[in-house]
Amino acid sequence: MPSLQERLDSGDVLIIDGGMGTELERRGIEMDGAAWAGAVAREHPEAIRAIHRDFIDAGADIIIANTYAAAPHVLRHAGIGKTEACNLNRISCAVAHETVRDAAADRSVLVAGSMSSFRAGLHLDTLPTDEEARASYGAQARVLADAGCDLIIAEMMLDPVISPRAIEAALETGLPVWVGLSARVAEDGAVMGFHQYAQDPFDTVLDACLLPGIQAAGIMHSDIDHTPPALAALKAKWSGPLFAYPHSGHFKMPSWQFDSVISPDDYATEARRYLAEGVQAIGGCCGLGPDHIAALKTALPAHLSN
Numbered sequence: 253m254p255s256l257q258e259r260l261d262s263g264d265v266l267i268i269d270g271g272m273g274t275e276l277e278r279r280g281i282e283m284d285g286a287a288w289a290g291a292v293a294r295e296h297p298e299a300i301r302a303i304h305r306d307f308i309d310a311g312a313d314i315i316i317a318n319t320y321a322a323a324p325h326v327l328r329h330a331g332i333g334k335t336e337a338c339n340l341n342r343i344s345c346a347v348a349h350e351t352v353r354d355a356a357a358d359r360s361v362l363v364a365g366s367m368s369s370f371r372a373g374l375h376l377d378t379l380p381t382d383e384e385a386r387a388s389y390g391a392q393a394r395v396l397a398d399a400g401c402d403l404i405i406a407e408m409m410l411d412p413v414i415s416p417r418a419i420e421a422a423l424e425t426g427l428p429v430w431v432g433l434s435a436r437v438a439e440d441g442a443v444m445g446f447h448q449y450a451q452d453p454f455d456t457v458l459d460a461c462l463l464p465g466i467q468a469a470g471i472m473h474s475d476i477d478h479t480p481p482a483l484a485a486l487k488a489k490w491s492g493p494l495f496a497y498p499h500s501g502h503f504k505m506p507s508w509q510f511d512s513v514i515s516p517d518d519y520a521t522e523a524r525r526y527l528a529e530g531v532q533a534i535g536g537c538c539g540l541g542p543d544h545i546a547a548l549k550t551a552l553p554a555h556l557s558n
């Protein structure tokens with residue numbers, strides 16, 4: 253079986269799964285006010301398993317374990333201590349691996365562990381200190397590696413201060429690390445940061461997060477229309493493998509709003525534009541479900557054309 257690096261080097265096009273948290277919401281699982289989907293493995297591992305299964309059946313080559321909002325410094329705000337937090341990460345990885353074994357015995361499906369800049373309750377005052385971030389991300393990264401993840405995706409990297417701590421912790425495991433960045437485009441066309449960094453140039457985040465040793469970089473959890481300009485900004489500073497998995501719809505506390513989600517066929521058309529830009533791994537983030545991933549699988553070639 254070729255390694256992930258070999259597959260990237262040979263020009264394989266890889267399908268990433270769709271949004272886990274929003275799919276849990278869509279299926280009626282209640283989100284935690286502090287930790288969003290971070291603690292779902294405690295009560296509803298079967299819901300996570302069913303979603304992984306649907307994404308694998310839709311054609312995903314990479315599924316992402318439900319550890320996005322499960323760093324110990326996030327779960328602490330949901331009343332979950334570090335030991336249990338690590339255990340929830342372990343359970344989420346095990347569910348992902350078990351689903352791969354059950355649903356993809358005849359093909360290669362990789363399990364990515366997720367680490368993110370998610371802050372509890374989306375409140376700025378729940379951001380960890382530098383010291384807390386190092387300890388928390390370090391613990392989470394070691395659990396993801398020990399649980400057998402094939403790679404770690406650092407998701408929603410959007411700030412130049414805390415996000416690099418997650419990437420550094422992921423790199424220390426020795427696993428392949430993909431850096432997923434969020435951006436938005438201002439009315440004047442400038443590519444800017446996201447959330448609390450919306451007034452800062454995206455380049456500031458890129459300079460802080462494109463650390464030596466990462467395997468791939470991409471744009472994720474960003475508007476579909478904003479993704480091509482953000483990819484162009486990324487390509488100006490990164491010449492390695494690219495990935496993309498934007499979102500569709502919008503967040504309105506406490507849940508994702510699905511009323512304006514793009515159709516699967518229209519999303520596949522957008523994805524072909526990413527491919528033309530050299531993006532090699534494509535999936536979906538919030539709002540995009542198994543039907544969107546199935547449309548990608550149908551529409552995208554198995555290899556980049558030279």
Ligand SMILES: [Zn+2]
Pocket residue numbers: 271473499537538
């Ligand atoms: Zn998202």
